[in-house]
Every structure is written in C-alpha cells, then in structure tokens.
Amino acid sequence: MNHGFITFEGIDGAGKSSHIEALAQWLRVRGREVLLTREPGGTALAERLRELLLHEPMDALTESLLVFAARRDHLRQRIEPALARGATVLCDRFTDATFAYQGGGRGFDLAVLGQLEGWVQQGRQPDLTLWFDLPPTVAARRRAAARAADRFESEDEIFFTRVREGYAARATAAPERFIRIDAEQPREAVWAQIERELQERGW
Ligand SMILES: Nc1ncnc2c1ncn2[C@@H]1O[C@H](COP(=O)(O)OP(=O)(O)O)[C@@H](O)[C@H]1O
Numbered sequence: 333m334n335h336g337f338i339t340f341e342g343i344d345g346a347g348k349s350s351h352i353e354a355l356a357q358w359l360r361v362r363g364r365e366v367l368l369t370r371e372p373g374g375t376a377l378a379e380r381l382r383e384l385l386l387h388e389p390m391d392a393l394t395e396s397l398l399v400f401a402a403r404r405d406h407l408r409q410r411i412e413p414a415l416a417r418g419a420t421v422l423c424d425r426f427t428d429a430t431f432a433y434q435g436g437g438r439g440f441d442l443a444v445l446g447q448l449e450g451w452v453q454q455g456r457q458p459d460l461t462l463w464f465d466l467p468p469t470v471a472a473r474r475r476a477a478a479r480a481a482d483r484f485e486s487e488d489e490i491f492f493t494r495v496r497e498g499y500a501a502r503a504t505a506a507p508e509r510f511i512r513i514d515a516e517q518p519r520e521a522v523w524a525q526i527e528r529e530l531q532e533r534g535w
C-alpha cells in the first residue's frame with residue numbers, strides 16, 4: 333500500500349480545501365496516520381510568514397524568499413519527521429504554487445526558483461500532486477460567493493490565467509506525479525475522480 337507526500341494545487345477557488353479533509357478521512361479509515369497541513373504555514377514561524385505574505389505589499393523576490401523560508405521550517409519541523417515515521421502527509425499547496433504564482437503570475441525568474449527549490453528541499457518532492465484545474469472565470473465566481481479576497485485573490489483574470497499556465501508547465505515537466513483533476517465538475521464528480529485516481533495508484 334502506498335504512503336507518502338500528497339500535495340493539493342490549483343488557483344484560488346478551485347475547491348482544494350473542500351476535498352483535502354475528505355481525503356484525510358478516507359486514508360484514516362484505511363488505517364493510515366495522516367498529517368494534514370498547508371503552505372505557506374504549518375509551523376508557528378511559517379504561519380507568521382503566511383500573514384505577511386497574504387497582507388503586506390512586497391516584490392516578487394521577497395515573496396519567493398518568504399515562501400521558501402516558510403517551506404524550509406515546515407519541511408524540517410513537520411513534513412520530514414512525519415514521512416520518516418510512515419505517516420501520509422497531505423499538504424494544501426507546496427512548491428508548484430511558487431512556480432505558478434511567483435513564476436507564472438508575477439513573472440519571476442524560474443531558474444532562481446529552481447535554485448531555491450534545490451537548497452530548501454534537498455531533493456524532496458511530493459509523491460503525488462492533485463492539480464485542481466478549472467477556468468479562472470469559474471474560480472473567481474466561486475471565490476466571490478465564498479469570502480473576502482486577500483492579496484493574491486484580489487488579482488485579475490490575466491494573473492490567474494498565468495498562474496494556471498504555470499501549473500500546466502509543472503505538470504508537463506513531471507507527468508509521473510501530477511494528476512489533473514477536472515475541478516469544474518460538481519463536487520461529487522470531483523471527489524469520485526480523486527478516489528478513483530488514488531485507488532488506481534494503490535493508495
Ligand atoms: N465542485 C464545486 N462546484 C461548485 N462549488 C464548489 C466546488 N468545490 C468547491 N466549491 C465552492 O467554491 C468555493 C471555493 O472552494 P475552496 O475549497 O475554498 O477552494 P480553494 O481551497 O481551492 O481555494 C467554496 O465556497 C466551495 O464551497
């Protein structure tokens with residue numbers, strides 16, 4: 333039976349948060365220890381950096397350094413120890429979000445992001461990435477109905493189109509770990525796809 337590191341990705345409003353808890357339950361009833369966490373965040377330090385990232389104005393390099401600083405702390409304090417004891421880690425966003433938002437959305441240098449990724453992760457990559465993909469217009473409609481926008485969520489459709497392209501490029505570069513979830517479907521169909529994809533892969 334598979335275990336390891338699963339990440340959830342997609343533009344804001346794609347429906348990730350609605351399914352991550354359901355997947356945690358699905359794994360727990362199958363006897364797995366599950367760590368449910370998120371980025372930026374997951375440790376006291378990283379949650380403080382998250383507050384700054386979501387609300388304080390800053391340039392794309394500062395943003396990139398802060399998300400990777402938060403990630404470093406999160407990996408060392410929580411993700412790596414959980415994987416070492418055999419738990420399954422479910423993380424709401426990880427480095428693909430940095431390539432999509434800072435790289436795609438903000439247009440920041442992908443080569444620099446690749447170097448930071450190498451330093452911070454020392455080769456660690458998710459075993460599986462569920463990419464919730466849908467048109468930015470649909471996601472914007474869902475967000476508008478659900479919550480007040482933070483610094484990223486107030487960006488326009490062009491920004492989210494670039495973020496989506498950033499995810500698509502990461503998926504093309506690592507097809508073995510990416511699963512594209514059709515997030516435009518009704519909730520039940522999204523969940524059915526997630527369950528099917530995991531079962532097919534022996535999770
Ligand atoms: N498949 C779906 N169809 C319609 N609305 C959805 C679907 N999945 C989630 N939603 C709604 O869209 C909003 C954003 O979902 P959320 O899970 O917070 O997205 P994310 O975590 O990806 O930003 C919420 O109000 C949620 O109830």
Ligand SMILES: Cc1cn([C@H]2C[C@H](O)[C@@H](COP(=O)(O)OP(=O)(O)O)O2)c(=O)[nH]c1=O
Nearest residue numbers: 344371372399425426429430433434484485
């Ligand atoms: C992990 C990560 C997130 N982000 C952004 C994307 C999201 O808009 C925001 C927070 O993500 P998220 O937790 O999905 O927001 P919410 O709680 O509102 O659903 O941070 C980056 O820009 N780069 C990153 O590396």
